[in-house]
Amino acid sequence: MRKNGLMITGLVLLVVIGGASLLAPFLSPFDPLEVRLNNRFAPPFQRPHLLGTDALGRDVLSRLLYGGRLSLLLAVLSTLITLSVGMLLGMLAGYFGGWVDGVVSFVVNTFLGIPDVVFTLALLGVLRPGFGTLLLALNAGSWVGLARVARGEVLFLRESGFVEGARAMGAGAWYCLLKHILPNLFPTMGVLGSLRFGGFVLELAALSYLGIGVQPPFPDWAVMLNDARPYLFTHPHLFIFPALIITVVILGANCLGEGLRDALDVRFQRGIGES
């Protein structure tokens, strides 16, 4: 039950923050970009600015509500892309073997050989900044780990009784892959996917903090953190709220991932490492 508690906590955290971000236009009391210089550094927990205002007099609560939209969207899309690419290639390599496996393994090993951070940053430096580039850079190195795990799983599943049975009854390769193997990949991929999602949020925050992720003036949690640095002592609320919310999102993803892992007992079944 405790394990399920972990999973549900994670899910609730993610749904609440995701929902709030989604509904930001309806929920936020002020325009997140509206500058009011006569209203700078309003303290938090007072009306009308419930979480205060920042150095330019912008409402912190509204900025927080809007601040996750781009990062979360990017993280969700990246997770979906990484999962699909990783699973597809892993399935192909694991099921068909032979030269398909050779080619996929070659590509996977190559990308595994390049440190993730270096590759992501290099792509960001080379390509034109923008949404698509960010998406590509985040995914460039992350799908390979998933592909490798999926390949291992499929190798194991292919030899199992129910797949062999299906094949004996004349089922084609694609039928076996989609009907019998894919559903069995979901537990592992669910675990890795939710952990990966947290990783993406973390990476994006770091990138935005360095000024190469989401660009100001678009409100973003990491950008808000960066803006708040000079006022850390005088106006700590500017730093604490965005820091808290990023942490909570990643915490949610980690809880969900680990809860799933414990609940489905993924790791001990087929030996998937801690990370």
Add this chain to the structure above:
Amino acid sequence: MVLTLLGITVVAFLLREAIPGDPVEILLGKEGLFQPSPEEVRLFRTRFGLDRPLFVQYFRWLGDVLRGDLGRSFVTKRPVAQEIRERLPATLLLALAGFSFAVLIGLLGGVFLAFWSGSIVDHLVRVVTLLFRSMPTFFVAVVLITLLGERWRVFPTSGMGSWRHLVLPAVVSGSGFGILIMRLLRTNLLQVLGNDYILAARARGLSAWKVLLKHAFPNGFVSVLTMFGLYLGGILGGSPVVETIFAWPGAGRLLVQAIYGRDFPLLQAFVLVFGVTYVAMQMLVDVCYFFLNPQVRPGKRIV
């Protein structure tokens, strides 16, 4: 392995092809300050062989790389290899310091948690580490800087110099990995402790600590070793975030600066150099693994 190395060179080479616009015009045009004439562009192309087919260019480039020529930086005009080499000592120092810190807390923490597994301390540490892992590195760094550096002035907040400059960046860059080792070691030890030979050792009247350290630890430790190699190989590329925040003059900061300056040759060299290093480290770990763990020698696969 050789194939992987070749693959990395191909990826690094193709990175140049991904540059939006014509690299020659960018190179000659200096950020749009003046427009190179078509004649100049054509001359440049033939001179550097850029009019040849892609694979010819690739092999030429590979030849240069094998001779140690990685091109020149767009920004400083100095050889890229030299730029990176200059930054390596600082990055290595930080990597080793962070690594030592990580190993220290990882091994100590892992053993202690295994010993006291199920206790309140164990649960508490689990919760705290889960929280900690959910915080972005830069968040931890900024908090440490403002508290220890600016408020109490215990440690300098930026730059490189005495050992005291090293403490904060090392702690920040090593703590995440330390926690990972801690958890992995704890899990491994607990698994090993369930074996019969542990029961036998205990039946001989050995103390719980002795059983844990002498009999369980060597077995629980082997898989942690793999993580060491992966981490060290990865961190050699520098930790861009940590180095930027602490103004540490290492390779990671150079990488971030290369992005700001859109320094394509430098970026390309980064992918190449650190890809190759990473693969080399993985090979090294495999060799160590082979000697330390009799179970993975040929003929016997562990399940």
